[in-house]
Amino acid sequence: MKVVEMRSPYLIFIGSESRKTYAKTGAGLVQWRPELCRGQMRLAADALDLGLADMTLEEAASAGVRSLVIGTATVGGDIPEQWYPVLRQALGLGMDLVAGAHKRLADVPGLAELAAANGARLIDVRVPPAALPVGSGAKRRGxxxxxxxxxxxxxxxxxxxxxxxxxxxxxxxxxxxxxxxxxxxxxxxxxxxxxxxxxxxxxxxxxxxxxxxxxxxxxxxxxxxxxxxxxxxxxxxxxxxxxxxxxxxxxxxxxxxxxxxxxxxxxxxxxxxxxxxxxxxxxxxxxxxxxxxxxxxxxxxxxxxxxxxxxxxxxxxxxxxxxxxxxxxxxxxxx
Amino acid sequence: MKVVEMRSPYLIFIGSESRKTYAKTGAGLVQWRPELCRGQMRLAADALDLGLADMTLEEAASAGVRSLVIGTATVGGDIPEQWYPVLRQALGLGMDLVAGAHKRLADVPGLAELAAANGARLIDVRVPPAALPVGSGAKRRGxxxxxxxxxxxxxxxxxxxxxxxxxxxxxxxxxxxxxxxxxxxxxxxxxxxxxxxxxxxxxxxxxxxxxxxxxxxxxxxxxxxxxxxxxxxxxxxxxxxxxxxxxxxxxxxxxxxxxxxxxxxxxxxxxxxxxxxxxxxxxxxxxxxxxxxxxxxxxxxxxxxxxxxxxxxxxxxxxxxxxxxxxxxxxxxxx
CATH class of the missing domain: 3.40.50.300 (P-loop containing nucleotide triphosphate hydrolases)
Structure with a gap:
């Protein structure tokens, strides 16, 4: 099973997403792990408000945020290009990036090098474990x-x-x-x-x-x-x-x-x-x-x-x- | 859609597989494209006989074979390590390798370099096209x-x-x-x-x-x-x-x-x-x-x-x- 280790506290990135359905990652973290969520970052005035303090990346860094978590989940699971500057800046400030998109952070040009240079990590939650078996149908205990x-x-x-x-x-x-x-x-x-x-x-x-x-x-x-x-x-x-x-x-x-x-x-x-x-x-x-x-x-x-x-x-x-x-x-x- | 271009004629590789169910790739090619299949290569006496001439790699090369096609399809789709020497030798003789396993030829250590050095190609048929969409359910014509x-x-x-x-x-x-x-x-x-x-x-x-x-x-x-x-x-x-x-x-x-x-x-x-x-x-x-x-x-x-x-x-x-x-x-x- 895949085990992830995220460094808290988090800044939840909403982008311009205004629909709660598509910001369920951010909303879920706020609901179930509120003690780990320090603030939110929104790129548009009508973007969804998760009830956290709005912060710029600089403000978040000053507040001790250690991970920028992409809080949206679009159909198809892409990472839009207009977010790249934000992701780069967060890495430059030493924050980890955490994403659950199909597209991998590691596949966005330049991010891996920036992370390495700043002691930060790229955490792609949606990468499945290696060497999965075909289903056997055998009955398990419990x-x-x-x-x-x-x-x-x-x-x-x-x-x-x-x-x-x-x-x-x-x-x-x-x-x-x-x-x-x-x-x-x-x-x-x-x-x-x-x-x-x-x-x-x-x-x-x-x-x-x-x-x-x-x-x-x-x-x-x-x-x-x-x-x-x-x-x-x-x-x-x-x-x-x-x-x-x-x-x-x-x-x-x-x-x-x-x-x-x-x-x-x-x-x-x-x-x-x-x-x-x-x-x-x-x-x-x-x-x-x-x-x-x-x-x-x-x-x-x-x-x-x-x-x-x-x-x-x-x-x-x-x-x-x-x-x-x-x-x-x-x-x-x-x- | 994925388009594959295989160079014929083929040598069908059966390994030690004795069960027809698990040699269906080779059997299918022999049934539907017999004119492209020049021979078969088997590693065990009781391995399945597809009715083609048994050949060593050297004999196949002399007979003009241009691709070694892995003719078996195991559950889970692996490429066993004991096949690696055969695959390397085929590349050394200038043959393309064609496989339909989940494991990719390109991920077998050394094959990519050998292929490049010998003007041969690694053809992984089971690699899906990039950028597939989520199903829309929209009705299509035809x-x-x-x-x-x-x-x-x-x-x-x-x-x-x-x-x-x-x-x-x-x-x-x-x-x-x-x-x-x-x-x-x-x-x-x-x-x-x-x-x-x-x-x-x-x-x-x-x-x-x-x-x-x-x-x-x-x-x-x-x-x-x-x-x-x-x-x-x-x-x-x-x-x-x-x-x-x-x-x-x-x-x-x-x-x-x-x-x-x-x-x-x-x-x-x-x-x-x-x-x-x-x-x-x-x-x-x-x-x-x-x-x-x-x-x-x-x-x-x-x-x-x-x-x-x-x-x-x-x-x-x-x-x-x-x-x-x-x-x-x-x-x-x-x-």
Missing amino acids: KRLLMVGTDCAVGKKYSALCVERDMRAAGMKADFRATGQTGIMIAGCGVPMDAVVSDFLSGAAEILSPDNDADHWDVIEGQGGLFHPGYSSVSTGLLIGSQPDAFVVCHEAGRERISGWEDFPLPSIEDVIARTIELGVLVNPAIHCVGVCVNTSALPAPEREHYLAELGQRLNLPCVDPLIDGTLAIVDRLR | KRLLMVGTDCAVGKKYSALCVERDMRAAGMKADFRATGQTGIMIAGCGVPMDAVVSDFLSGAAEILSPDNDADHWDVIEGQGGLFHPGYSSVSTGLLIGSQPDAFVVCHEAGRERISGWEDFPLPSIEDVIARTIELGVLVNPAIHCVGVCVNTSALPAPEREHYLAELGQRLNLPCVDPLIDGTLAIVDRLR
């Missing part, structure tokens, strides 16, 4: 809970982190298993599934959650969505390699189309449950849904409770907003 | 026929090549679209799907079969199997990106377990048809099965016809052994 989504960016990572926290609070053995760049930055280790060569995708998921104690839960961050025209194969490989005993469906209330693929309607939660079981029984006949985590932030406050109650009744499953309610109602079903 | 398998190595490539031949003979516009190393060597172009980074898998399949005339068929080589514990995500990405109008199920008569994953039973042809439609409607509501291609070589000759007739009646679809019967019965349904 238990696994996988987050599956109705779409990308609906709260799969937050839900998994909440479940890990609540399981541990309940005295259970649990580990969050990160599968994307943000999760890996938060956890300090994991496998960037979407950067794995496709022949080794389910094998990578097997490596991610190895044999463990019989009563230990791996809480696995999901990726993509099984009904997604771009990413369904990533979701499939993660599902097959994870061989989950149980899964949680993650959803954003009010979302009706696949975000960024507006010709595609969002699948229903029932469809996602049925499809996940249908595919997952190949590697674990016991697979079943244990709850739904909903990001209700788009709903007016008075509707929130009604929405979750109605959904819970319809599905006969605990349905929670993990950031508001916690996930104990779901965790209770797994004890 | 028609697409995808081969799907009950398992790996059941005849998907041969079936596609037969269908291309029979479509063209029937006056239809058709192109074989290669998705694996052997198919790419045969066709001279294609995309090695299983070597694509998983985020771009369906995007790669979209690139493979671009917009075309309304009455043109892309006949797309399949990969893996939707019920395969190692490779189902590759099959899923290819299916979603291909957005096929029609598909053919490929099967080997008598096979009952996933080859190499003996704990997993082979899915039924009916299961494969149902699952393919279930997943494929996401990108093409018209998707339907138009026939079954069966490799009947494991059956005694008298049983062959009965097997195919019984299957055809059960499924109400044309069922053929493409190498014996041709695929006209299937092609007829697409005219």
